[in-house]
Amino acid sequence: MGAIFSKLFQDKNATTQPKAAIDALKSEIVINTISDGIACVDERGILQLFNPAAVALTGWSASDAKDLDFHSIFKFFDATDHAVGDDQNPIATALRSGVAVERRDLTLETSSKKHLQVSIKVTPIVDANNQNATESGAVIVFRDISAELKDRSEQTEFISTASHEMRTPVAIIEGYLGMLMNPATATIDARAMSYAEKAHEASKRLGRLFQDLLDVTKVDDVREHLELSLIDAGAAAAQITDQFQMKASEKGLKLAYMNQQNGDGIKSLQPVHIIYADLYQLNEILGNIIENAIKYTKQGGVAVSVESTGSRVRFVVRDTGVGIPAEDVPHLFQKFYRVDNSDTREIGGTGLGLYLIKKLAENMGGTIGVESDYGHGSTFWVEFNELTRDQAVLKAQELKKKAELNSLNL
Numbered sequence: 001m002g003a004i005f006s007k008l009f010q011d012k013n014a015t016t017q018p019k020a021a022i023d024a025l026k027s028e029i030v031i032n033t034i035s036d037g038i039a040c041v042d043e044r045g046i047l048q049l050f051n052p053a054a055v056a057l058t059g060w061s062a063s064d065a066k067d068l069d070f071h072s073i074f075k076f077f078d079a080t081d082h083a084v085g086d087d088q089n090p091i092a093t094a095l096r097s098g099v100a101v102e103r104r105d106l107t108l109e110t111s112s113k114k115h116l117q118v119s120i121k122v123t124p125i126v127d128a129n130n131q132n133a134t135e136s137g138a139v140i141v142f143r144d145i146s147a148e149l150k151d152r153s154e155q156t157e158f159i160s161t162a163s164h165e166m167r168t169p170v171a172i173i174e175g176y177l178g179m180l181m182n183p184a185t186a187t188i189d190a191r192a193m194s195y196a197e198k199a200h201e202a203s204k205r206l207g208r209l210f211q212d213l214l215d216v217t218k219v220d221d222v223r224e225h226l227e228l229s230l231i232d233a234g235a236a237a238a239q240i241t242d243q244f245q246m247k248a249s250e251k252g253l254k255l256a257y258m259n260q261q262n263g264d265g266i267k268s269l270q271p272v273h274i275i276y277a278d279l280y281q282l283n284e285i286l287g288n289i290i291e292n293a294i295k296y297t298k299q300g301g302v303a304v305s306v307e308s309t310g311s312r313v314r315f316v317v318r319d320t321g322v323g324i325p326a327e328d329v330p331h332l333f334q335k336f337y338r339v340d341n342s343d344t345r346e347i348g349g350t351g352l353g354l355y356l357i358k359k360l361a362e363n364m365g366g367t368i369g370v371e372s373d374y375g376h377g378s379t380f381w382v383e384f385n386e387l388t389r390d391q392a393v394l395k396a397q398e399l400k401k402k403a404e405l406n407s408l409n410l
Contacts, residue, residue, distance in 0.1 A: 035143070040125075042137040045070045045095060057118075057144055059111035074140070075109040087385075088365070094122035094138050104145065105362070117146045160217040163210045170210065174203040212352040216335070219359040226278045226364065229399070230392055233273040233313045233384075234306045240286045241304045248294050254301030255294070273306060273313045274392045275384040277364045285357040285368075289317045289380045292353065297321035300377070314383040324372035332370060333358040357382075 031038055037054035041047055047070055050062040058065075058073060065073050070091050076084040086092040090101040100123045107115040120142040177200040179185045181193060188196065241257040248255035286304075293302040300320025307314045324332065328339045338351040361368045361382050372378035387395060 037140075037142045039065075039070075039073075039140040039142075040137060041070050041091065041095070041140065043095070045091070047073065048137070054142075057110070057116065057142070058108070059114075070140075076106045077109065077115060078107075079105060081107075081115075090120055090122045091138065091140060094124050098124050100124065108142070116144045117149055118142050119145045157217075159213055163213040163217070167207065167210045167214075170203055170207050174200060174207060177203060209352075212356065216352055216356055216359070219356060219363065227280065228276055228278055228364075230387070230395060231275050231277055231279055231282065233275050233315065233386075234271075236279065236282060237286065237304055237306050237315055240283055241290065243287065244290050244294060247291070248302065251294060251297070252299070253294060253297055255290070256301065256303055258303050258305040271308070273308050274387045275313050276387060276395060277366070277384055281360045281364060285360050285382055286315055286317070288353050288357045289382070293317050293319035293321060293378070293380070297377075308386060309383075311386060312383045313386040314381050316379060316381045318377065318379045320377045323374040323376055323378055324370070325374050326372075329370060329372060333368065 031049075031051050034051065035053055037057045038049070038051040039047055039054050040049035047065050047068050050060070050065040052062075054060075054065075055062055060073055074089075074091055076089060078084055078088070084106060086096075090103045090106070093099075094101045100121065102119075102121040104119045106118060106120065108118045108120075109115055120140065123139050123141075125137045125139060177196055180188065180196050181200060238257045241255060245255055290302065290304065297319045298321065302317065302319045305316045305318075307316055324339055328337075331337045332339075333354050335355045336351040337355075358368050361384075364384065366382055366384040368380070368382040370378060370380045
């Protein structure tokens with residue numbers, strides 16, 4: 001790592017390599033004028049570079065920060081104001097995995113013990129001149145997003161209030177239209193009935209939009225309290241799948257939770273995979289994915305499974321539905337985004353469901369993704385960290401102790 005940074009920041013007065021010195025000077029000027037905090041660590045996690053913006057954000061001087069372990073400077077806390085361990089620390093994770101890590105849900109403690117809400121991206125560095133080298137450190141780019149989150153919170157509060165207030169008149173309109181369509185309460189001709197049915201469907205759709213907006217504002221504002229617990233991933237997936245059997249049967253589709261199978265296709269015992277998550281939110285996520293799979297599948301079926309990658313547990317939902325065009329896949333989890341083609345236009349929707357479950361998954365440290373072959377079906381997945389047996393035992397003891405303390409405080 002030291003070799004890399006010595007090449008980037010050489011002596012400005014060097015005469016043997018004037019072009020390299022000029023390039024190094026340009027790089028230093030750019031880094032020093034960037035408003036984002038920039039820090040670099042070597043493969044041991046020792047700070048090698050700390051730009052003026054990083055100094056202003058953290059309160060640490062560059063001379064004091066240099067040569068310190070990053071843990072001394074970058075102290076992160078989660079949404080519940082608990083210190084983050086190396087398993088969730090973005091710098092430690094990037095150095096350990098060799099994969100870039102980006103977070104927006106952490107606070108950073110400054111030298112004066114003030115907590116800043118930050119956006120941080122940590123990118124591992126590889127020495128291109130050394131073919132045998134693995135990660136040689138990382139570049140850390142971070143910024144204060146407190147004002148941005150405050151503005152977003154105010155916008156969220158407005159949307160939440162407006163959506164809540166508008167739900168009542170929409171519900172009243174829907175109720176009166178229902179009475180108009182009921183032969184026991186009103187008599188109208190066929191043309192008027194057709195108009196009433198269209199208006200009733202539109203009012204129901206508007207009601208769903210307001211409810212989705214309320215759900216999104218809650219998750220955006222991180223106001224929903226997570227009731228985290230130890231969950232058997234396989235048992236949870238099987239239970240959630242059963243809840244949608246009737247809906248699948250109504251469309252003539254096969255819905256199945258697939259246990260692991262051996263080479264002969266015979267079901268074998270399913271190993272237990274433990275995750276630490278909110279069961280209600282997990283139901284929301286998987287339920288939304290399974291319901292969408294049924295909605296967009298005309299024939300064939302939907303298969304739900306749980307797969308382990310060693311450190312992560314992945315819930316997978318595969319369908320034989322209409323699929324998603326390749327150009328739509330990158331935008332699928334954006335707010336209000338909907339695939340607009342002849343296969344999906346008649347189904348309807350608000351374009352908020354997938355955005356909502358992505359946020360729910362991220363709030364629990366999970367990730368979500370999709371693969372699709374247009375016209376031949378889609379595969380949605382969501383994954384969480386898997387706990388080892390020892391980690392699960394420790395977490396169970398921690399939860400028991402917490403429950404006992406809460407009972408004493410009542």
